[in-house]
Amino acid sequence: MNENSAKFQKVSFIEVTERSDGQRIDNFLMRELGNVPRSLVYKILRKGEVRIDKKRAKPSRKLVLGETVRIPPIRLQEKNQTTTASTQLLQQVESATILEDDDIIIMNKPAGLPVHGGSGYPLGLIEVFRQLHPNIPYVELAHRLDKDTSGIVLLAKSRQALQALHGLFQKGGIDKRYLTLVAGRWQGGERHIKNELTRTDNKQGKMLVTQEEGAGKHAESIFIPKRYFSTSTLLEVKLLTGRMHQIRTQLSHMGFPVLGDNRYGDFPLNRRFKKDAGLRRLFLHACFIDFTLEFSSQRYHLEVPLAEDLQQVLEKL
Numbered sequence: 296m297n298e299n300s301a302k303f304q305k306v307s308f309i310e311v312t313e314r315s316d317g318q319r320i321d322n323f324l325m326r327e328l329g330n331v332p333r334s335l336v337y338k339i340l341r342k343g344e345v346r347i348d349k350k351r352a353k354p355s356r357k358l359v360l361g362e363t364v365r366i367p368p369i370r371l372q373e374k375n376q377t378t379t380a381s382t383q384l385l386q387q388v389e390s391a392t393i394l395e396d397d398d399i400i401i402m403n404k405p406a407g408l409p410v411h412g413g414s415g416y417p418l419g420l421i422e423v424f425r426q427l428h429p430n431i432p433y434v435e436l437a438h439r440l441d442k443d444t445s446g447i448v449l450l451a452k453s454r455q456a457l458q459a460l461h462g463l464f465q466k467g468g469i470d471k472r473y474l475t476l477v478a479g480r481w482q483g484g485e486r487h488i489k490n491e492l493t494r495t496d497n498k499q500g501k502m503l504v505t506q507e508e509g510a511g512k513h514a515e516s517i518f519i520p521k522r523y524f525s526t527s528t529l530l531e532v533k534l535l536t537g538r539m540h541q542i543r544t545q546l547s548h549m550g551f552p553v554l555g556d557n558r559y560g561d562f563p564l565n566r567r568f569k570k571d572a573g574l575r576r577l578f579l580h581a582c583f584i585d586f587t588l589e590f591s592s593q594r595y596h597l598e599v600p601l602a603e604d605l606q607q608v609l610e611k612l
Contacts, residue, residue, distance in 0.1 A: 320347065347364055478526065554578045
């Protein structure tokens with residue numbers, strides 16, 4: 296048994312360093328434990344097996360420099376601890392890097408690759424990037440992108456940069472836009488949508504729009520039609536909040552589901568677009584980002600073209 300697989304075979308106590316100061320306990324555990332299922336992380340938190348200075352902690356609890364985290368014994372299969380990215384995957388992630396400086400990394404994530412490992416995927420974008428660049432002392436995801444969504448992802452190279460990006464996301468200081476192809480011909484021009492989203496109780500964990508005030512989380516998006524086709528519309532979407540599956544849920548609720556969406560979409564239409572236009576995945580691409588890091592005054596303004604497979608779909612319409 297190697298060192299990694301044996302690391303958490305017994306109770307461990309880890310002191311919070313500057314690297315982890317301000318980090319959520321759930322994200323801290325996923326980093327420390329390696330490629331464990333996210334469900335296991337939340338299970339040990341829910342059962343109170345993880346303690347911070349001897350006290351139970353919710354997943355959203357943020358760590359403070361000098362605190363001590365108790366991690367219970369975790370038994371993992373050897374294969375989960377020794378997963379190494381293939382040469383093809385390493386090359387794929389390496390070529391996805393479009394900007395890197397002293398503070399952040401901006402990547403153009405390919406569809407089909409999760410941003411982090413877990414739930415049947417031992418490796419995600421962040422794990423592969425760390426294997427590619429083991430000498431970078433700190434690198435963390437600044438936000439998430441669904442596995443089947445392609446496009447811009449931000450990584451932070453310091454705790455200061457990570458906290459600055461989180462602050463910008465929370466106060467709407469990042470202009471982030473997507474391109475998506477939806478079923479139906481869009482009506483009404485640009486539309487500013489505000490509603491509340493909540494998670495369903497079933498195993499699928501789908502999000503839905505709730506009419507009950509205060510029962511969900513505020514979600515706000517601006518939808519701008521860019522091109523009209525006979526049975527579909529290409530939209531640009533400006534996110535003003537960052538809720539789980541926000542674009543997909545709101546559009547489905549409005550009667551314009553994202554094409555290729557196997558969770559919220561129009562399944563017969565998805566099959567037709569797969570056959571006629573070659574659409575084999577979710578038509579959603581993070582195409583644009585604009586923001587300024589306050590501590591460095593550095594502005595980042597980037598636009599990445601629509602992924603090639605999605606561009607080919609448009610050419611067939």
